Amino acid sequence: MRSDTCQHTAIIGAGIAGLACARALDAAGLPATLFDKARGAGGRMSSRRLPDAVLDLGAQFFSVRNATFRRAVEGWHKAGSIAPWPASLWSAQAGRWQRHEDDLERLCGTPSMSAVTRHLAKGLTVKAQTRIERLVGSAGQWQLVDEHGEHHGPFTRVVISAPSPQAHALVAPHDATLAEACEAVIQRPCWAAWALFDAPLPALPGVDDDWQAVRVNDPRLRFVVRNQLKPGRQDQGESLSLLANLEWSEVRLEDSPETIVEALLDAFQQALPDGSRLPEPSALGAHRWRYAQPDVFAGGEAVNLDYRLSASGLSLCGDGWRGPRVEDAWLSGHHLGEALAADAI
Template structure:
């Protein structure tokens, strides 16, 4: 029988890896502790709309990823957004296009990862707590004590600090590489506003406001994303990473209040001044492993002779495109390492 492969982590990297294996005819099973696939690209359903608290959009520069994005656009799960970024400069809002086309998932970001996961055996709600080696096989043990396997290879598509503990007993050299890829934390607050958030000087459907300093890094208006027709004014407020790390242990609501206050303060500096509409609901989510503080040098994934592998954004660059490429390249390497028997057409 052909070898089976396990992938731990159903973020974009793990799914790209699993997809490359499955599309080449390999047997692959994916595990994730979350309720669904997506990881940092997941969307949260609120009573009257969906909201992204992690990644908001992605670029596509590498030819292989551009081809993948074109297929997503064709399938209706991604579309261009935003067409411009806004900044506050000298008391006014300024439109800044940086020339990089960007895309987002439609009708929500998680549509992209759901599309990648289609047809793949995926165990959600399954946190893997250890790996066991017997002969040439790997087995995975989840937090309920259930054993999964045997597998010929195990790919850890997780932020490096989460991969480190699983891999340390079996590949100490990879565990020490994981320690070179720390992850920064980020608070993401959200709010539902009673009225549209207007930015004096900006078009009515301005999508995204970038900040250069202060507690806020980015404010996103979800109703300006494609495919969100009729959605209420839901905004995400992403915090600066240094600010997030200083406030790491704070209560989510206190963080949401402070980030909304910072947005209101920024709006009041504009001429003419603006202010935040009434907040109908709010919350905040803490990403402990939001983005790599450093990227590992060399290849964009790791694969040992024993079939243990690592991929994810930290092994390439910290963006969705990097995570996809890292996972895709690992999937290709695993296909190459384990060629399937050739059942040629001729006897």
């Protein structure tokens, strides 16, 4: 029997880690309320909806290595929220393109990356457009204060799944150990640009016409994706997502989006085989991810601890506690949810 049927958990951040944590609590019959500053769930798996196209500007796909994650992914597959992608992955260096082949299973959301987090959010309570600025209270009696000064709670426990620098600001006044743990996780920035085209891209000599994604070896640019060749998007026109290198993004973090997209399109033009030219884009832009991917992360499988749980009732999960991928973020949130559920029995 549960000691307290009113054990209610607040989860700050409705990215994949926060959602995985909420689902694990829900499976144990424990209520949770998610809060996110964005317009909806998704975090770094969200997609941008333009009048003529849906673009993934964060995670482009995810891989499956872990058996527990695989079982969850099978459920998403059955629900029609994901599909295998890419079938045609290439790598490019100084105009030379080669097909990239390996045995790794890669999948993406359909009809957009955010389909995964939408699926996970079904039936959960998500308070969107609610930026939590501080916590007040103590163990067992936490209140969340949002940017308008409104108080939410009380909650028995608070999970923070925001990237570590943002989590740090919330835990520092209450828990020095958690704050120190956050300081040890480095989240690096990444620029993600996009371009729409009225005309199709030119055929590239020696490359399949339906190439879907290419890894680019360039100091500025690392990955380019054709959004309309992702599953469920065949009705939209040609559009590219262009992900910058993390080191380059760090140096150019405060540049304007216009300068960034110009530089990344130029890098891609240089990566095309000789004589191939990109058509003129009809629309373009760039998104700055301040905390894109953990470069130095804490815990991980090696020490069998991919979240942080404190006696104060505050806990931390997300990719920063395990590794730089969607799979890591999901596992971190899922394991924390299971630990909290076990603790509540």
